[in-house]
Amino acid sequence: MSVESLFPRLEALLPKVQKPIQYVGGELNSTVKDWDEATVRWALMYPDAYEVGLPNQGVQILYEILNELPETMAERTYAVWPDLEALMRSEGVPQFTVDAHRPVRAFDVLGVSFSTELGYTNLLTALDLAGIPLDAVDRTDDDPIVLAGGHAAFNPEPIADFLDAAVLGDGEQIAIAISEVIREWKGEGAPGGRDELLMRLASTGGVYVPKFYDVEYHPDGRIKRVVPNRSGVPSRVFKHTVMDLDEWPYPKKPLVPLAETVHERFSVEIFRGCTRGCRFCQAGMITRPVRERSITTIGDMVEAGLKESGFSEVGLLSLSSADHSEIGEVAKGLADRYEGTQTGLSLPSTRVDAFNIDLANEFSRNGRRSGLTFAPEGGSERMRKVINKMVTEEDLIRTVTTAYSQGWRQVKLYFMCGLPTEEDIDVLGIADLAKKVIKAGREATGSRDVRCTVSIGGFVPKPHTPFQWAAQCDHETVDRRLRELRNALRGDKEYGKAIGYRYHDGKPSIVEGLLSRGDRRVGSVIRAVWEDGGRFDGWSEHFSYERWMTAAERVFSGGAVDVDWYTTREREEHEVLPWDHLDAGLDREWLWQDWQDAVSDVEVEDCRWTPCYDCGVCPTMGTEIQIGPTGKKLLPLTVV
């Protein structure tokens, strides 16, 4: 059965929508395979607008890997904006892929990448537009397997009703393995329908099928236990870890969009994982251990990627890029190679303690010396101990002073508000810090032309972190502290004008908190919000706190739980958490101990450079730390 392109029908709608180019596909390096020659067909979705979703590395990597398999094909689909959604509904055009404009429902797998929980309502829009029943249990053999991946999939419980399956961790190998299971099952004539397929996937131990698990509750609302409801289903599902990044040098051929996107550059992951151990950071906890890509592979990937794409900027991506054991050589090697070619280099996340000015100079050598970003996260020394972000005030002042004296004029500082044990004074400490930064900058440069921007967001406790037990701060307190901080900054005659202040109000964090640590009962809230028109919750112009609260009140009324129960309630040690059966390798006792250490201001070191402190990941997952230095250098390119 061949599948027809929806493009002619879509094309008639495009003159009526904003930025139609985002829906037409045809990106450089995109792939359209013959439908009938493939056995296993994936539609990969990033559940946000094209401009955010297209640059996503996770999707690009899986897209390329799957399309390299002979009998497998992958196309991409993104969330459509409400203007097109309305037209698609009235004209009966279903959710489509941008590659060949095929209907999403015709694929075998709809793989959705969740880097944030705020994409959940967009998943429902896509399913509904595709004609796929929202509830997994209502789907038939004609519907694709709806599979979630990405960081938010480490607690997929709030969307468990809508998912057939979820995968934790790195996707490269498991996506291939899933394709293989589907190919075999189809080859046998698809025995037993989708349930048998799901069973085969679940029995590998690496794919979580929510409907094969029952959740039982205590009368007070807490979870009693989560147990498989049929034999052959493992009681725990484990995350996946790619062990040799040099063997997986993707993306090789980055997608180059015609439409403007949030990230206009070629990004190379220089390592995965991070063991700095910042206690709020889910990404750091769930991606352990650190696995570096070697300097030579990085160099080769940059060279090939630039040639394939024509991008003029390279991003060296990771959770803490300055921590790569050969970052200096990488930066210098690349800056030398591309000297005079107008190719910029950028480093997304820099830690104050890993920063050094030579490195920053290399990064700005072929480009602009625009701004530097640091994330001390906590405003006071005590707060930084609680979150294990080991940066002293002296470190910070010294670092920014050097930056100012080397010609940078603008420094951005990132903080969080609402951290565990936080008091007003911890947040007000940010104002003092910012003033000291400007003072030091003026002294170092002898000029008043130095600026600093304080950017502050609400803290949301995340699953699989030491703060998974913590009470989230209520939004009234967060908003009050943010206001006081603003007054402290603005009111200052000497420094106020030199300090910019960017903040978000506390309400969205409460919704994020509900979704992050929610269980299956939260699914009905998501659905109610969606039915009420909730879309694009990551966009402030679309997000409505009131809509979420009204829906939650309706859904939870008369029950044992409510929004506060999920967010501002502290959990005790032995409470069964919704994600306890999903294993990121972290030892629960170690996490609890780290939580206890946090509230007593005790810090923990980085296991890359100090002895293993038994977080549990490496023995559980059979992994090890992989870091350099390799001692190799990048050779100059021969100019043709």
Added chain:
Amino acid sequence: MVQRLRVRYAKRGRLRFTSHRDISRAVERAVRRAGIPVAFSAGFSPHPKISYAGAAPTGVASEAEYLEIGVSRPCDPDRIRADLDVSLPPGLDVLEVIEARAGSLADRLEASVWQLRLPGADVAAAEQAVKEFEAADRVEVERLTKKGMRRFDARQAVRSMAVMDDRERTAGQEPGPPCVILRMVVRHETPAVRPDDVLMGLRLVAGFAPPSPPEVTRLAQGPLDATTGEPADPFDVERADGDL
């Protein structure tokens, strides 16, 4: 910069939905991929010397778009045409590259030939509307611009306009559903009068309203030839005999 290259390219099919900014990003990347030695402006944030002349609006296809690239080494225009064409996505097609002579390219682009396909529209109604439009002295239309709603005359810029029945053109076959083709020569003025402004004018003067959005293509642009009333090839200057 040692040489300026003038490029005529087409914007076809689904790529007609690219905006002017989309095209400039695509061209910059294609230039890098093709290894064209583009010159850069001096200064704090150098940018490639590529300039665009009067780009067709988003959603409008074109057979005659123009841009100019400054290069830092002398290049063979034919080779640049081929290299740039393979480096651009299909649908942005490089048709001709020529070494620039004196004068500004943008100044030569005085008028455009537009073709509007109007599927489902009635030929007789279209002819009547064109007649009434041409008989009018001024036809005030409105368009939402960045500065808010603007009113301007759409009549004076239209040099000529003709109606064709698309069905007659497929000889020997069953006539398809009705489809009108409007061909018009429009002078470039400020504010620019675009094909949809003219369509709105037709609706205002004669109530002519095609049932579905028009498919618009720019067929040509260039200096307006007083005798033919049509735009001439803007590269005629470059093509003329004599030393560069």
